[in-house]
Amino acid sequence: xxxxxxxxxxxxxxxxxxxxxxxxxxYKHKVTAFIGPSGCGKSxxxxxxxxxxxxxxxxHVEGRVLLDDKNIYDKDIDVVNLRKRVGxxxxxxxxxxxxxxxxITYGPKLHGKKKGLDELVEEKxxxxxxxxxxxxxxxxxxxxxxxxxxxxxxxxxCLAVEPDVILFDEPCSALDxxxxxxxxxxxxELKRHYTIVIVTHNMQQAARISDxxxxxxxxxxxxxxxxxxxFTNPDNPETERYITxxxx
Amino acid sequence: MDRYTKQTIMKGVLWASALITISFLVIIxxxxxxKGAPAISWEFLTEAPRRSGRLGGIFPAIVGxxxxxxxxxxxxxxxxxxxxxxxxxxxxxxxxxRFIRFGADTLNGVPSIIFGLFxxxxxxxxxxxGISILSGGLTLAFMILPTVFRTAxxxxxxxxxxxxxxxxxxxxxxxxxIWHVVLPQxxxxxxxxxxxxxxxAAGETxxxxxTAAILNPVLPGSIMQPTMxxxxxxxxxxxxxxSMQNAFGTALVLIVMVLVFNLLVSLIRKKKALRR
Numbered sequence: 371x372x373x374x375x376x377x378x379x380x381x382x383x384x385x386x387x388x389x390x391x392x393x394x395x396x397y398k399h400k401v402t403a404f405i406g407p408s409g410c411g412k413s414x415x416x417x418x419x420x421x422x423x424x425x426x427x428x429x430h431v432e433g434r435v436l437l438d439d440k441n442i443y444d445k446d447i448d449v450v451n452l453r454k455r456v457g458x459x460x461x462x463x464x465x466x467x468x469x470x471x472x473x474i475t476y477g478p479k480l481h482g483k484k485k486g487l488d489e490l491v492e493e494k495x496x497x498x499x500x501x502x503x504x505x506x507x508x509x510x511x512x513x514x515x516x517x518x519x520x521x522x523x524x525x526x527x528c529l530a531v532e533p534d535v536i537l538f539d540e541p542c543s544a545l546d547x548x549x550x551x552x553x554x555x556x557x558x559e560l561k562r563h564y565t566i567v568i569v570t571h572n573m574q575q576a577a578r579i580s581d582x583x584x585x586x587x588x589x590x591x592x593x594x595x596x597x598x599x600x601f602t603n604p605d606n607p608e609t610e611r612y613i614t615x616x617x618x
Numbered sequence: 619m620d621r622y623t624k625q626t627i628m629k630g631v632l633w634a635s636a637l638i639t640i641s642f643l644v645i646i647x648x649x650x651x652x653k654g655a656p657a658i659s660w661e662f663l664t665e666a667p668r669r670s671g672r673l674g675g676i677f678p679a680i681v682g683x684x685x686x687x688x689x690x691x692x693x694x695x696x697x698x699x700x701x702x703x704x705x706x707x708x709x710x711x712x713x714x715x716r717f718i719r720f721g722a723d724t725l726n727g728v729p730s731i732i733f734g735l736f737x738x739x740x741x742x743x744x745x746x747x748g749i750s751i752l753s754g755g756l757t758l759a760f761m762i763l764p765t766v767f768r769t770a771x772x773x774x775x776x777x778x779x780x781x782x783x784x785x786x787x788x789x790x791x792x793x794x795x796i797w798h799v800v801l802p803q804x805x806x807x808x809x810x811x812x813x814x815x816x817x818x819a820a821g822e823t824x825x826x827x828x829t830a831a832i833l834n835p836v837l838p839g840s841i842m843q844p845t846m847x848x849x850x851x852x853x854x855x856x857x858x859x860x861s862m863q864n865a866f867g868t869a870l871v872l873i874v875m876v877l878v879f880n881l882l883v884s885l886i887r888k889k890k891a892l893r894r
Contacts, residue, residue, distance in 0.1 A: 425786060427710040454789030464780040466799060476798065477788035524784070531788050 373398040373565040379433035388414050390589045401566045403576035406586035412569045416537050420456040457533035461540040463520035465512035473512045477531035498526035518549025538568040577601050585609045650869050657867025666835035672861045682845030687819040689755025698766030706774045726764035731824040733761045738828035751841040754830020762815030773807020806886045817879035823849035848872040
């Protein structure tokens with residue numbers, strides 16, 4: 371089942387054409403990975419899926435991005451509500467300089483939730499595989515956690531607003547291999563309930579955790595296919611050169 | 619002379635420059651304490667002046683200075699912080715924003731006597747506020763506005779982009795993000811600007827001598843009345859040759875007030891540096 375669809379998407383930063391005629395689908399309860407060398411547009415595209423690029427000045431977008439068949443770039447779309455449905459986890463773990471508890475309840479409180487916050491904190495921290503490590507220090511400042519814990523806290527914080535889709539923008543690039551492994555296991559677990567899109571520098575990571583993979587180069591989506599196919603028998607010879615490490 | 623000797627000499631010169639800077643502070647404060655301390659007494663701090671300040675105390679001037687500087691900060695803070703928020707969060711970098719910033723910096727460079735003249739012509743006469751706390755406080759507010767505005771802008775701009783993005787990504791509106799993420803993280807910088815403004819407003823003479831300050835031994839009943847103020851009182855005591863000892867006593871009280879504000883600023887900065 372298709373959750374999100376990108377149609378003829380073009381994006382410019384000023385006069386720089388950063389995304390060129392992108393067409394692809396994001397399947398429900400699957401993990402979709404974007405790979406490609408730095409500056410190829412993969413992060414730019416993922417930031418189009420929750421309109422995070424709106425925050426950057428001088429960005430111009432053309433084309434359509436459908437979420438459950440509704441174009442999120444339509445004029446009547448409530449961007450705040452969109453970002454509630456399409457959550458995001460960033461490259462650098464960015465918990466707020468507040469307590470662990472407050473980090474989780476930040477989103478739900480914004481949306482008016484007042485009761486059952488403690489239960490929610492426990493549930494979401496369990497979902498993010500962090501509960502056992504922090505259950506006794508919920509009042510402590512989140513900045514005191516390790517990088518890997520901070521990133522799982524950010525995932526829990528994202529889950530707390532109950533999104534349909536979670537976007538991961540290179541979530542492990544600042545983490546050590548053990549923390550990375552934990553995040554990967556978590557993503558595997560989360561895809562049962564959420565649709566996941568992940569940008570990664572690490573091809574092995576894409577191969578390990580994703581069901582679909584898109585290969586980007588210089589703003590173009592060179593190939594979009596099932597991950598198995600991309601890594602064993604890609605249609606595009608350029609993809610093969612990249613995944614076999616001949617360049618990039 | 620070999621290059622090591624040159625370096626040693628250079629180091630000595632630079633050390634002397636640093637020493638001279640701090641010694642000015644020490645000498646000025648030491649001198650004022652030395653000359654002013656004999657004037658300080660409980661009576662001096664709590665009583666009204668008698669015989670034009672030759673006798674009695676400076677209590678109305680202390681109160682007046684607090685009123686004036688307080689009103690200035692009360693007016694300048696919302697405008698300055700609001701303007702800073704607009705520039706950082708609600709507008710894209712453009713000719714207009716550069717113009718506003720240039721305007722604020724220029725305003726900061728305007729001599730304080732010009733503010734005084736403007737306050738006199740515009741507030742006292744044209745607006746009809748008369749010589750009053752209102753006129754003086756507003757004049758001081760105009761004067762410290764650029765300080766509050768620019769410090770707040772720097773503080774808000776220093777909030778990392780990823781913290782704001784984290785908030786937006788959870789479905790926060792701009793206002794919610796400002797309230798819960800931007801302001802809590804920039805508040806110490808903003809307060810620093812406010813206290814710097816407070817210190818400056820308390821110490822300036824030129825903006826208030828035409829707009830608010832008189833020699834009047836009674837406490838003002840409302841902000842529509844004139845008031846005594848420490849810097850203006852100091853000016854009168856000295857220029858009229860009324861009492862040099864009381865002038866130094868007034869100077870001491872004023873400088874202690876301003877030093878306390880500066881101390882507060884460095885305390886806040888230290889506390890801020892401890893976080894994160």
